[in-house]
Amino acid sequence: MKWFKPLKSVAMSALISVSGFASMQAQAELGYPEKEELKFGFIKLTDMAPIAIAYEKGYFEDEGLYVTIEAQANWKVLLDGVIDGRLDGAHMLAGQPIAATMGYGTKAEIITPFSMDLNGNGITVSNEIWKQMKPNIPKRADGKPQHPIKADALKPVVEKYKEDGKPFKMGMVFPVSTHNYELRYWLAAGGIHPGYYAPHKGDTSGQIDADALLSVTPPPQMPATMEAGTIYGYCVGEPWNQQAVFKNIGVPVVTDYEIWKDNPEKVFGITKTFAEKYPNTTVRLTRALIRAAKWLDENNNANRPEAVKILSQSNYVGADYEVIANSMTGTFEYEKGDKREVPDFNVFFRYNATYPYYSDAIWYLTQMRRWGQISEDKPDAWYVDIAKKVYRPDIYETAAKSLIKDKLAKVSDFPDFAQEDGYRSPQTHFIDGIVYNGKKPNEYINKFSIGLKQGDKI
Structure with missing residues (x-):
């Protein structure tokens, strides 16, 4: 329910209903929001959905928060907006708060109390590249390609380009994006070197020793950039893989669900200063986002059609309903007409x-080290320290427990907080079969055949 803006110095209006009074009591126990008018930023991707739903369903207002939501031109503009205070918080690449806290690029203390989703990305190649890849892909009995498609099928294509003296160019959305690390992971698992960074030498291109040259393209521009021939493929979130299918300009070959099953994707980022100055506001916005994520996954995704309708509005993602629905309602279309069931393509709760x-934060750090964004070896304890500076399960737990108390969520909706140590069990579902244990980052880094290991320098 929506309730009236809290008045701190006068009696509450008699207009408040009984249920409204219960909401008021919860407000009093949690503490009123110190800052009520907020502006949040996002990029036009379907995984910004928790913010849109928290707004549209009145969950922010239930918390006494009056929110403006504003699309941003690109990830750098978005991050700068949070740092300089133009934005109070934003839908962020998981790597952004980590990199900022480390001082890679812009130095700033950014935290996250809320992980926005799992999965949601794909890798798409142009029709011409697909034509060259297809003979290298095993077929099912019905003649359709066998999934997951590994980069092994792309390797001969890349090698031919190199032999002909042509660079093989691909796009990703930002140097510290999940998309960059997923694309690199997929390529390297197929024997294609995606290149190193050497920030200590002033080289942040990420193309040292590369077989495939990766560069930044903002998500909504991916299809047009590929269609123009500037890049031959890309890794991006939805709806920009399905857009390539609808425009008949490319073929999504693999989803991030197939690269790493149930991988963490975006986070909601705020400055550490904001969280310290406005602790009640921080818990309240986390409550609203949790409720939105829960709504998105309720009853086996029964609310997804309504969510797609909301996201298709021009002020949110602004893509056609059919394009967004193609992945968000539990399916994913690869080659035109080859639509398959992928119920967990988007997971929000x-x-x-x-x-x-x-452990999610530490995985990103291992990939930063693997590809040279972290120039030197770090002990395991360093990875833990950075993770704990950025990821704030303590705030999340406060918000979750208050929702349980208010009967807006159940104990079973959340991890067992009494037992939780912040680490997922070792994860096994990677496309190359390598197991990730977040408690042993250096051991993990040393498992890869392509990439920096302990003792290696560029």
Whole structure:
């Protein structure tokens, strides 16, 4: 329910209903929001959905928060907006708060109390590249390609380009994006070197020793950039893979669900200063986002058609309903006409998707080290320290417990907080079969055949 803006110095209006009074009591116990008028930023991707739903369903207003939501031109503009205070918080790449806290790029202390989703990305190649890849892909009995498609099928294509003296160019959305690390992971698992960074030498291109040259393209521009021939493929979130299918300009070859099953994707980022100055506001916005994520996954995704209708509005994602629905309602279309069931392509709440696990942050850090964004070896304890500076399960737990108390969520909706240590169990569902244990980051880094290991320098 929506309730009236809290008045701090006068008696509450008699207009408040009985249920409204219960909401008021919860407000009093949690503490009123110190800052009520907020502006949040996002990029036009379907995984910004928790913000849109928290707004449209009145969950922010239930918390006494009056929110303006504003699309941003690109990830750098978005991050700068949070740092300089133009934005109070934002839908962020998981790597952004980590990189900022480390001082890679812009230095700033950014935290996250809320992980926005699992999965949601794909890798798409142009029709011409697909034509060259297709003979290298095993077929099912019905003649359709066998999934997951590994980068092994792309390797001969990349090698031919190199032999002909042509660079093989691909796009990703930002140097510290999940998309960059997923694309690199997929390529390297197929024997294609995606290149190193050497920030200590002033080289942030990420193209040292590369077989495939990766560069930044903002998500909504991916299809047009590929159609123009500037890049031959890309890794991006939805709806920009399905857009390539609808425009008949490319073929999504693999989803991130197939690269790493139930991988963490975006986070909601705020400055550490904001969280310290406005603790009640921080818990309240986390409550609203948790409720939105829960709504998105309720009853086996029964609310997804309504969510797609909301997201298709021009002020949110602004893509056609059919394009967004193609992935968000539990399917994913690869080659034109090859639509398959992928019920977990977008996960917003189940599998503890919203809990900010330290091990998720540490995985990003291992990939930063693997590709040279972290120039030198770090002990395991360093990875833990950075993760704990950025990921804030303590705030999440406060918000979750208050929702349980208010009967807006159940104990079973969340991890067992009494037992939770912030680490997922070792994860096995990677496309290359390598197991990730967040408690042993250096051991994990040393498992890869392509990438920096302990002792290696560029």
